[in-house]
Amino acid sequence: MSTPLDRQATCPQCGAPMTFRFAGAAAQVCKHCNFIVARTDRGLTAVGRMGDLVEIPSPLGVGVSGRWQGREPFLVDGRVQVDRVDAPGAPWQEFFVTFPQTGKWCWVAAAQGRWYSTTEMELPPGGVPRLEQLRPGAAIDLGPYGRWTVAEVGRRRVVSAEGELPRVAPPGMPTGYADLGGPDGAFATLDYGDGARPPELFVGRQIDPAVMTLDSGIPVAAVEAEVTSVVCPNCGGNLPIVTPGQTERIVCRYCGMVSDLAHGALRALRPAPKPPTDPFIPLGAEGTLRGNRVICIAYLIRGCTVDGERYRWREYLLYAGPRVGYLWLMEEDGDWKIVSPLAPGDVRVVGNFAGYRGRNFTFKQRVSASVEYVVGELYWRVEVGESVEATDYQDGGDLVSVERAPTEVTYSLCEPIGAMDLVGAFGLQARSPPPNTGGGGATAGGCAGSVGMIVIIVIVLVVLSVLMDGCDGCVGGGGGGFGGPSFGGGK
Numbered sequence: 001m002s003t004p005l006d007r008q009a010t011c012p013q014c015g016a017p018m019t020f021r022f023a024g025a026a027a028q029v030c031k032h033c034n035f036i037v038a039r040t041d042r043g044l045t046a047v048g049r050m051g052d053l054v055e056i057p058s059p060l061g062v063g064v065s066g067r068w069q070g071r072e073p074f075l076v077d078g079r080v081q082v083d084r085v086d087a088p089g090a091p092w093q094e095f096f097v098t099f100p101q102t103g104k105w106c107w108v109a110a111a112q113g114r115w116y117s118t119t120e121m122e123l124p125p126g127g128v129p130r131l132e133q134l135r136p137g138a139a140i141d142l143g144p145y146g147r148w149t150v151a152e153v154g155r156r157r158v159v160s161a162e163g164e165l166p167r168v169a170p171p172g173m174p175t176g177y178a179d180l181g182g183p184d185g186a187f188a189t190l191d192y193g194d195g196a197r198p199p200e201l202f203v204g205r206q207i208d209p210a211v212m213t214l215d216s217g218i219p220v221a222a223v224e225a226e227v228t229s230v231v232c233p234n235c236g237g238n239l240p241i242v243t244p245g246q247t248e249r250i251v252c253r254y255c256g257m258v259s260d261l262a263h264g265a266l267r268a269l270r271p272a273p274k275p276p277t278d279p280f281i282p283l284g285a286e287g288t289l290r291g292n293r294v295i296c297i298a299y300l301i302r303g304c305t306v307d308g309e310r311y312r313w314r315e316y317l318l319y320a321g322p323r324v325g326y327l328w329l330m331e332e333d334g335d336w337k338i339v340s341p342l343a344p345g346d347v348r349v350v351g352n353f354a355g356y357r358g359r360n361f362t363f364k365q366r367v368s369a370s371v372e373y374v375v376g377e378l379y380w381r382v383e384v385g386e387s388v389e390a391t392d393y394q395d396g397g398d399l400v401s402v403e404r405a406p407t408e409v410t411y412s413l414c415e416p417i418g419a420m421d422l423v424g425a426f427g428l429q430a431r432s433p434p435p436n437t438g439g440g441g442a443t444a445g446g447c448a449g450s451v452g453m454i455v456i457i458v459i460v461l462v463v464l465s466v467l468m469d470g471c472d473g474c475v476g477g478g479g480g481g482f483g484g485p486s487f488g489g490g491k
């Protein structure tokens with residue numbers, strides 16, 4: 001464990017003593033002056049002052065130690081908080097996790113309810129495309145690392161950090177990045193820096209946070225224990241928060257005030273109209289869905305316009321714990337679908353077809369889907385009126401849905417689920433799903449190309465209470481099939 005670099009040093013900015021614990025750390029944030037100090041073989045340099053850390057709850061923290069997969073000891077040696085240049089003020093955080101026995105390290109981050117770890121890898125011999133060449137949804141070939149799909153392209157910047165870091169990140173400097181998805185949950189990030197140095201490649205995968213057992217004995221996955229609450233700054237209502245480390249925006253269920261969550265408190269932004277229909281699954285309802293404990297944390301009504309007609313459907317955001325992350329339920333005309341995120345690398349879109357796990361889904365429709373109403377706890381900065389381009393591909397009753405925002409593309413699988421299954425899963429009183437009034441008078445229906453839906457809806461509503469569970473082949477009416485929104489949230 002010897003190192004050519006000095007372990008003991010003095011902060012060049014303020015003179016405070018510093019100790020470098022990890023040989024592979026190229027920088028450290030001075031505890032006293034908050035400057036990031038780079039160490040090289042020529043000595044130490046103060047690079048810039050970090051901003052104050054934002055409180056983002058996490059079971060990890062600098063100094064936390066444990067064992068990885070029950071074996072190799074690790075230490076959380078540093079933490080960095082990063083935000084998007086085009087959406088400042090909503091940072092996420094990544095942990096610099098070091099393995100003292102081997103000198104290895106990785107980044108660990110949680111994003112959109114899921115956990116990832118990545119390690120730095122050599123660039124492929126053929127290099128990588130330039131940042132400007134990358135488009136969300138495009139496939140890129142990384143040679144020995146295989147074929148990847150671009151999930152997100154953007155610019156970010158380090159706003160705050162603590163502890164040791166593997167490299168120097170000048171605070172505030174915009175750096176280009178691209179997130180990539182590979183098969184079976186593989187995940188990678190290309191970090192283009194400020195463009196003055198070669199890109200860096202980080203490769204990893206989604207992890208079950210239970211691979212980390214903490215010496216403190218606190219389970220990393222103890223998310224249920226994290227449920228806390230905040231007070232609505234407008235009406236004083238008590239609002240539970242299920243995922244405090246992931247939530248960026250809360251829309252008050254009582255008064256509709258839209259607020260940002262920062263530093264454990266809410267900052268009121270503007271009121272939003274309350275949904276005209278109550279959620280069939282109430283906010284806070286807990287249930288068991290496909291073996292996962294889930295809790296309903298948000299309710300949205302979305303719509304699209306086809307041939308001058310407005311169609312609407314309802315969506316429920318579910319949190320399914322740190323291993324699974326977020327799921328969605330959507331309901332249109334009483335047809336329910338469970339919506340699961342797919343790794344970008346698992347879906348291959350070619351022409352009018354989307355391939356997923358050996359299945360071929362055929363183009364069904366493309367719509368601009370916008371948020372009309374929202375209430376609850378969201379992992380992105382939701383806005384009424386925001387829209388994404390949603391493209392559905394169909395195979396039997398299942399859909400692969402591809403959603404494009406300007407800088408990001410997400411993929412999801414929508415599978416029919418019987419309403420009575422949901423009644424059972426959530427322990428609800430059996431009753432009809434909400435009628436499709438949507439507040440604006442227009443009826444819901446297949447988003448594109450569905451004709452004569454009004455008649456069908458009337459029939460559906462009449463028979464629903466009798467037949468709600470007989471809905472396995474819900475093809476037809478389910479338009480807009482539509483995974484979670486993606487813009488904004490998380491990493």
Ligand SMILES: [Zn+2]
Pocket residue numbers: 011012013014015016030031032033034035
């Ligand atoms: Zn200092």
Ligand SMILES: [Zn+2]
Pocket residue numbers: 232233234235236237252253254255256257
């Ligand atoms: Zn309120």
